[in-house]
Amino acid sequence: MKLLRFEFDCSKQVPWYGYLCNQYLNYQKLNLTIGLLAIRHQADSHLEQQKKPVITWRYLLEAEGEQAQLEQLAEQIAADFLISVNLLDSRILLATERLGDNKPIDVTAAQLPFCQHCQPRLGDNQHTDFANLTLTCEHCHGEQATKSLAKVAGLQRQDIQQLAMRLLEGETLFLDDVNGKLVVSRQAIGSGRQQLLVCNPNTLNSLFQVSDNEVLALSSIEKPLLLLRPTAAAKLPAPLYEVGFAASRLQLVLTEFLRVKGVDAIYCHRENQQALYAHMLGMDIPVRTPMVILNQAKLGQPLPETLHDSARFGQYVAKASGKRQQQLTVSLSDDDSIWDSTEASNAAQCALLGIAAEDGSSNNLGLLYFSDEYCSQLLTSDDKGNVSCFMQIPELPVHGREIVAALEASPQQGVFAKFAEQYPELYQRLMQLDLSDCPKQSLKTLWVVAAVIIGIQADSNAQLADAFVAAAMSNTSANAPRIDYPLVSGDSASFNWCKTFGTLISFRLAGDEDAAKLAFAMNDSLADFIANWIERLDLNTAIRRVYLAGSSFANPVLGRRIALRLGKNFALGVSQMQDLDGALLAAGALYLRQRRR
CATH class of the missing domain: 3.90.870 (DHBP synthase)
Structure with a gap:
């Protein structure tokens, strides 16, 4: 007789897996036990542990029997447990003792439109x-x-x-x-x-x-x-x-x-x-999900008490309910009765607060919030949870002629003059650029201008930004130029975008016509600068984990390069229970200190 354990590790709870586990309690041929374990990985442990998700949800089924019986069971489990986007790993182990029991797992609504049977x-x-x-x-x-x-x-x-x-x-x-x-x-x-x-x-x-x-x-x-x-x-x-x-x-x-x-x-x-999903840190995370429910059962730990009973951020409404407001429900809603005074400029802070609620602590965190809709910022919190903004993406002029004027008045004027002479058609496209439909202080707007500089053609600003990302995705070059993102000090630091574009133009003038390599270089160099900035911040803040959030991370190149650069020295994380740039912000707004208007 052997005792086998079937394990399914997931980045978040999968109701269908819980339902299947409960169904297997009725398995007549063998005595089965089931369980759901929440495994938390500490940020201050070994570096290999840092590369794991903040929390892993492990579904397990255990059975003792003869070889033939166990093989039959294994085949049935393999057929029933369909692939979930949240599945990280699965395995079969020879166990010495049971970790589960014969009690059903508490499962929310678990229903599929169709399965392998129908x-x-x-x-x-x-x-x-x-x-x-x-x-x-x-x-x-x-x-x-x-x-x-x-x-x-x-x-x-x-x-x-x-x-x-x-x-x-x-x-x-x-x-x-x-x-x-x-x-x-x-x-x-x-x-x-x-x-x-x-x-x-x-x-x-x-x-x-x-x-x-x-x-x-x-x-x-x-x-x-x-x-x-x-x-x-x-x-x-x-x-x-x-x-x-x-x-x-x-x-x-x-x-x-x-x-x-x-x-x-x-x-x-x-x-x-x-939902559109982004692959980040080995997990698939929705950019915006229609609905999120957070409670102790889903998080594996209690929620911090909210400051407000309800809040709205954009299209999302968040409500706290239950004893000590221990359940948050966030959904897309047009309920006009819900208080709506959260300024869009607080998006990054709301993202950090939403993540902190999931993390269990708001202390000593870093957040890279890059959004295609709201102001993109690098935030940190100290050992008391106080949040400060270290850097934000610069706000570019709306009109192309103003961008050109700024470049001509900057120390990059010489290289830009050569660019205008060598690429007159691109110079004219820059002059005629209208960024009024682009989000302020976002990478998307930066990519639009960079796309024009490297010669990418598209019918709209949105397609220019997408074409720039697609070009970076297609890069096959082993080496990429280094683009400068020099910091400019101020109330919230930013980087000198004239210098950034000037560097890009320099490589173009040097004969580098490979748009894919240059687009990749913009992403890779930004990731490198970010890693340096956070290492500098860590000296004063003692950052225990850096979280990534925002819809710009749908760009797979950006996510991969930042994970590669930052992951060498820091524990990284994403919101596993919420999303990147939707419900997360409304959940965080429940914890944002603000007065009702």
């Missing part, structure tokens, strides 16, 4: 159950969500087939789906970065530059959106796309009809339904 039936055009949106599944109960919305539950096979035909004829469809409104089209929808719904997963590698880990993430039960760069063969016009697989039964059937007709992907818009 998907081959309702999603395969050759199966008799194809397109039966209310098909009962005793495993995932995905039919329940469909039945809750009559407009979707009433759709028959011929109805969905007709929707597919209308799409093929060029019509844009506005549909009701279980998670909200769904817009699908063969053409781009609106302006800004586009979302693509993949119809034929087998063509994913021919459409996008995608890694094996990204394929697994797209296939996971959470069905995230990932920021992907199209291949040259795909002939897609934009530099980056938010890409996802079918996340509902209706989407599953509709994409199957389209796949049969030779359609690989369609444009879609699923606002606030599927």
Whole structure:
């Protein structure tokens, strides 16, 4: 007889895994025990421990039996525990004692739209159950969500087939789906970065530059959106796309009809339904998630008491409830009755406070908050939790002619004059640049100007910024130039952007025409300067962990380079229970010292 333990390590709790563990308590052939452990990794321990998540949630199943019985169980567990975007690692161990028990795990709502049992039936055009949106599944109960919305539950096979035909004829469809409104089209929808719904997963590698880990993430039960760069063969016009697989039964059937007709992907818009995820520090973290619930059960420790019962930040509303306000609920909401006086300029501080609530302490933290929407800052907190801003991204002039004037009046005037002479068309593009639609004090705005300097073409500022990120993602050079980000002292230090652009221009004039290498260099050099700044801060503040937050970290190059540069000497972290730049800010606003207006 052997005692085996099956372990699933996750960056946050996965309700579906908890549900499966509870189901295995009914396993008749063997005596099973289950458990959920919260494993915290201290920032002041060995360097290898610093590289681990702040907290790991470990689901475990234990069984004792003969070899054949255990092999059968292992096969069943492998089939049932579908990949989660939050899964970090899994293993089978020979155990000497049981860590679990026979008590069910406390699980919040755990439901999938479809699973490995029902998907081959309702999603395969050759199966008799194809397109039966209310098909009962005793495993995932995905039919329940469909039945809750009559407009979707009433759709028959011929109805969905007709929707597919209308799409093929060029019509844009506005549909009701279980998670909200769904817009699908063969053409781009609106302006800004586009979302693509993949119809034929087998063509994913021919459409996008995608890694094996990204394929697994797209296939996971959470069905995230990932920021992907199209291949040259795909002939897609934009530099980056938010890409996802079918996340509902209706989407599953509709994409199957389209796949049969030779359609690989369609444009879609699923606002606030599927989160865009960023891969950071070995974990997949949502940039903005529709809803977050924080309590002791989810954090593995008590929450600090909030200063306010409710607060709003942007589109998000946060509410504290329960004894000593021990549960926070944060969601997208248009509830006008919720107090809304949190200044957007407090975004970075709110992010730090939201992370501190999750961390358990606001003392001796560093925060790199880089946002595409709000003021990007480097903050620290001392041993009493007092927050100070060390550096913020500079605010560039709105008009290109003002940027040109500043460069011509700076010590970089000589190199800029040569640039204007050698690249007159780029000089004119700089002169005509209008940054009024760009966020102030963000890397996104910096990337727009840098993109023009290195010769990237695009139809809008948003696409220029995306094209710059895509160029950095495509870099294959082993060596990158060093771009200067010299600090300028003041109330909150910033860096001399004229010097930064001057350095970039110098490399361009020296004959470096590789846009990918220069875009990568801008990211890599910034990461290097940040590491130096934080090492300097650590001498006075004794930083125990540096957290990363903000939507700019959807740029995978920035996240990887900062992790590489900073991770050598500091413990790093991200919000594992919330997101990067949405619910996190509203949660933090509950702890922000401010008066109601």
